[in-house]
Amino acid sequence: MVLMFLTGNNVLSLTRQQIKNSGKLLKKTCMPKNDVSEDQVGSIDQGNFIEERNVMCYIACVYSMGQVVKNNKINHDAMIKQVDMMAPPEMKDPLKVAIAKCKGVAKKHKDICDASYWTAKCLYEADPLNFRIRKWTVFISSLNSFNTKMEQKDLSLLILFIVIACSDSMTRQQIKNAAKLIKKNCMGKNNVTEDLIGDIEKGKFIEERSVMCYIACVYQMTQIVKNNKISYEASIKQVQINYPPEMKEAMLVSIEHCRSTPKKYKDICESAYWTAKCIYEDNPENFLFA
Template identity: 55%
Template sequence: MDLRDLYWVIVLLFSVNGIDAMTRAQMKNTGKLMRNSCMKKIQVTDDLIGGLEQGNFIEDKKVMCYIACVFEMTGVVKNNKINYEASIKQIDMMYPPDMKESAKGAAVKCKDVPKKYKDLCEASYWSAKCMYEYDPKNFFFPVSNSAGMMAKELCWLMLAVFFADGIEAMTRAQLKKTGKLIKTTCMKKLQVTEDEVGNIEKGKFIEERKVMCYMTCVLEMSGVVKNNKINHEASIKQIDMMYPAELKEPAKAAANHCKDVHKKYKDICEASYWTTKCLYEFSPDNFVFV
């Protein structure tokens, strides 16, 4: 996923959820999507990267490139180089008050480390190690897989990238790509396979509990599910914010056509499944799902 494709996930969650004060615990949770995506991209294991926050920097190329991947996803890397100004901007946006001073101190101390390395992976690795050594107690890096990520916490990850780079006009191709991070997280959470959920966009709706709850997970992470119910207003807001011009009208028509389907079901997984199926059946050519 290109960073500019990720931005639209960012804007979506920011707009439909809003954000509140960032806590230290929430900041740790924000890394889960980055972790999952970068582990898959680099093909690195927990054994190699699981101890980074505790200072266990294994000098391995995969570990180095995992760190570079995380930096890229947060917008700290620009033109294949670590950008000091973007790092400071991210700290100002994401970090809680009790960590800002230390994080900025680490960024200042380590800002020249990348200049020693031509290779981005090496530059990222030694920069991260430098920041850890500056203040181990306040060092943050997305390696934890123990906590779930709420939509508001995901917003912070997204805002970091959003304000680091900015966004451009949305295309239909980008709309499809925005769901990759959400898909990865929800597939892992529900333990579903590509065979089970990979062709939903083509109308393959397998009537299984895991598939139904996968759809709920996707809707929750996109801010459409609120208080365990599908929210029609949030759906319309999502369409207005994210969808390209040629898809807005058919998407809104489908949302209006299917807005009462969920009321037939007490179970949120069933409600999500049958609502999504309704959206597909209303307009297969304009249906988009991850």
């Protein structure tokens, strides 16, 4: 019942495996949108670029969701920025060299599907070793720039995926830094000010409907809400996966102590509010919130 996710607001290099793992959701999203099969796109990272329209547009979908496409064009500055933010140190220079080599490719194609396809192919040929990683680096840091046009459900799924994919425990500061995106999103959705929700982590729970629904929004976007109810199992799982070792046991105990609180309320806003308040009162030292 706390925030545990990784986003571009938290400027930390990811490991190769974390970046590789995090590509799965993006792939799952773009495949049906473009009616492609695993046979068509499953070995792109090994250099198998099938020159078919739906494959080209699948790659464009990946780049679009990764915020590499700006105004329907490939944006190489965005690629460089994301490499600087997220790539492991040993990969930054070769990735930048490959991006520089392929900078002119997209300009040869007015169609974004064509431009994306031939840019990706160029990047692979320039640096096949790191191509798999580069393809998904754009996805990780893009969470920083998703706006309110994105459906809450879609954003929460992206965040949840990163929670699962990046299974190394985070520090307290990392978790707090990573909360900024959800806070911004949920403040706008519930018309609350910093004065109303800015000190929740310090135990200031203002009993107003907008504040209650803000807390519910945070829980929904971190997938703690299932079927419009607070999920005890999801809360436990996230603490086990992401909380710093020195905080896990205490938080698991608090979640257990407050397990019955959501059952007292049919309304998800009230349920979320009183659950968060219960956890804070049980364990203020380890309570973290957006």
